[in-house]
Amino acid sequence: MSRLDLQKLTLLLALVAGLLTFGNSFFAGYSSQREQLFEQTLEANRAYARKLADTTDQFFLNSRRELAYAAEVLSTRFDDPAARDSETERLKLKSEQFSRAIIVSAAGEIVSASPESTDLVGLKVNSIGATRALKERIPQTSDPYIATDGTYLIAVTHPIFAPDGRYLGFISASLFLRERNALHGLLGVHYYRDGSYLYVVDTQGRLIFHEDGKRVGQNVSSNAVVRQVLSGQEGSQRVINTLGVDMLAGFAPMQSTGWGIIAQRPTAAITAKLEQLARTTLLNAVPFTLISLAVFWWLSILISRPIRALADTAEHWGAPEAASRISMVNSWYFEVSRLKVAMLAGVSLLQQKMGALEAASMTDPLTGLRNRRGLELALKQFDLLDQRYAAVTLDIDHFKQVNDQHGHDVGDAVLRFLAEIMKECSRPTDVLCRMGGEEFLMLLPETDASGAGIAAERLLARLRQTASPTGAPVTASIGIACSDRYASSDATFKAADEALYQAKRAGRDRVVLASA
Numbered sequence: 001m002s003r004l005d006l007q008k009l010t011l012l013l014a015l016v017a018g019l020l021t022f023g024n025s026f027f028a029g030y031s032s033q034r035e036q037l038f039e040q041t042l043e044a045n046r047a048y049a050r051k052l053a054d055t056t057d058q059f060f061l062n063s064r065r066e067l068a069y070a071a072e073v074l075s076t077r078f079d080d081p082a083a084r085d086s087e088t089e090r091l092k093l094k095s096e097q098f099s100r101a102i103i104v105s106a107a108g109e110i111v112s113a114s115p116e117s118t119d120l121v122g123l124k125v126n127s128i129g130a131t132r133a134l135k136e137r138i139p140q141t142s143d144p145y146i147a148t149d150g151t152y153l154i155a156v157t158h159p160i161f162a163p164d165g166r167y168l169g170f171i172s173a174s175l176f177l178r179e180r181n182a183l184h185g186l187l188g189v190h191y192y193r194d195g196s197y198l199y200v201v202d203t204q205g206r207l208i209f210h211e212d213g214k215r216v217g218q219n220v221s222s223n224a225v226v227r228q229v230l231s232g233q234e235g236s237q238r239v240i241n242t243l244g245v246d247m248l249a250g251f252a253p254m255q256s257t258g259w260g261i262i263a264q265r266p267t268a269a270i271t272a273k274l275e276q277l278a279r280t281t282l283l284n285a286v287p288f289t290l291i292s293l294a295v296f297w298w299l300s301i302l303i304s305r306p307i308r309a310l311a312d313t314a315e316h317w318g319a320p321e322a323a324s325r326i327s328m329v330n331s332w333y334f335e336v337s338r339l340k341v342a343m344l345a346g347v348s349l350l351q352q353k354m355g356a357l358e359a360a361s362m363t364d365p366l367t368g369l370r371n372r373r374g375l376e377l378a379l380k381q382f383d384l385l386d387q388r389y390a391a392v393t394l395d396i397d398h399f400k401q402v403n404d405q406h407g408h409d410v411g412d413a414v415l416r417f418l419a420e421i422m423k424e425c426s427r428p429t430d431v432l433c434r435m436g437g438e439e440f441l442m443l444l445p446e447t448d449a450s451g452a453g454i455a456a457e458r459l460l461a462r463l464r465q466t467a468s469p470t471g472a473p474v475t476a477s478i479g480i481a482c483s484d485r486y487a488s489s490d491a492t493f494k495a496a497d498e499a500l501y502q503a504k505r506a507g508r509d510r511v512v513l514a515s516a
């Protein structure tokens with residue numbers, strides 16, 4: 001598996017951060033919108049239930065007034081069949097509010113009915129509603145009951161009294177609950193087609209009105225909302241309905257009858273709407289997300305590029321061009337510029353140390369002159385530049401005696417002393433080496449035999465004139481050979497050595513030029 005680099009890492013971090021932020025705000029927005037919608041729906045349903053309760057109350061008030069008027073008319077004409085039929089007819093047909101209108105005598109006999117087709121006239125009433133009306137003799141709106149002819153209804157009744165106070169009977173207008181009735185006109189048109197509906201319960205919690213006509217008559221008093229509205233409360237509540245559906249219900253009681261009106265909307269309808277909204281929001285967010293990703297990607301490249309460039313140079317710190325490669329990195333932000341400065345310092349330190357080590361490996365520790373490795377490097381450079389040189393070999397005379405007479409330390413000091421004299425008597429371009437023991441070699445570039453001879457004589461003269469660490473001057477013998485006369489550097493050195501040997505044999509303290 002490839003290792004994660006900074007660019008991928010920054011991109012990944014940006015992605016994770018972006019997703020978390022987006023997810024967080026998305027879900028926070030979603031939840032708060034849902035709560036808000038729930039509250040709005042609950043309040044709308046409460047207000048709607050209230051409005052319908054008021055409208056329905058008004059309907060029953062008006063109905064009572066109508067009946068009161070009819071009772072007034074009939075108080076003096078109760079015995080007139082035409083008058084009775086005229087009132088039932090008016091109530092049933094002209095108002096078109098009621099399913100049926102009847103007049104019942106004080107003896108409990110139906111004396112007029114509209115529509116006439118019902119053929120009720122002459123029947124004795126025995127239903128709960130009629131019995132109660134006959135007994136209580138007051139205007140009232142009944143709870144639902146099954147009428148004498150088996151119809152499930154509610155009835156608005158008004159007693160009829162003669163002017164002398166004699167009870168004559170009552171007039172009744174009824175709504176057939178299992179048929180289309182005035183309540184449908186008042187309540188039936190609901191505003192949503194998403195499972196929202198409303199229903200009306202009587203004081204016992206039985207359904208008087210429901211969009212599903214088959215449920216009329218069913219007792220739903222176990223419903224928490226029904227219990228509240230029947231206790232006279234108005235309000236709203238999230239509730240699981242009798243069929244197990246999660247609903248947002250608003251409810252209001254009716255003043256005139258004590259019934260309750262409940263308007264409700266399925267919670268799922270709102271959630272579905274919100275989910276649609278969420279999908280749209282997500283889809284709308286796609287282009288923005290893509291643009292953000294592209295920007296993040298571009299930024300991650302910008303941020304990681306200098307770090308990567310620095311990391312690449314780190315693999316080649318030892319290389320001579322490392323410093324210049326690091327310098328070229330575009331350190332456009334603070335951290336990278338700090339890192340770059342630190343790396344440059346590190347590289348320079350490393351190269352110094354490496355240079356020092358390299359120099360040490362080519363230097364004779366006692367004298368500070370080049371050793372054999374140093375000589376080889378110098379020869380390579382001469383070869384590269386095709387440079388000729390004069391090889392000057394030098395050996396201290398009777399050095400053994402120095403050691404013997406003055407001790408090894410003084411011998412060392414004499415070797416250092418000679419090295420200093422060699423440096424003083426040479427040019428910066430001359431290559432000065434200690435070949436081992438008390439043997440030295442000088443390469444004088446672009447110098448011919450006579451030039452080298454003059455330089456060697458000058459050095460010997462200087463030695464003769466200067467007191468060495470022994471307290472007295474030391475002398476040396478020198479052999480010279482010029483490279484242009486020999487096939488190789490080895491041959492040149494060999495020739496110079498032979499010349500030195502001749503100088504020793506000839507009595508030392510002298511210069512001998514190799515005879516090629």
Ligand SMILES: Nc1nc2c(ncn2[C@@H]2O[C@H](COP(=O)(O)OP(=O)(O)OP(=O)(O)O)[C@@H](O)[C@H]2O)c(=O)[nH]1
Nearest residue numbers: 395396397398399400401403408411412436437438
């Ligand atoms: N103090 C000191 N002595 C060294 C060092 N290297 C070699 N020698 C001594 O140098 C002496 C070289 O002596 P020889 O090669 O016999 O020659 P010489 O005495 O210089 O005599 P000629 O060369 O013939 O003039 C030896 O005694 C070595 O011990 C060194 O690094 N320090």
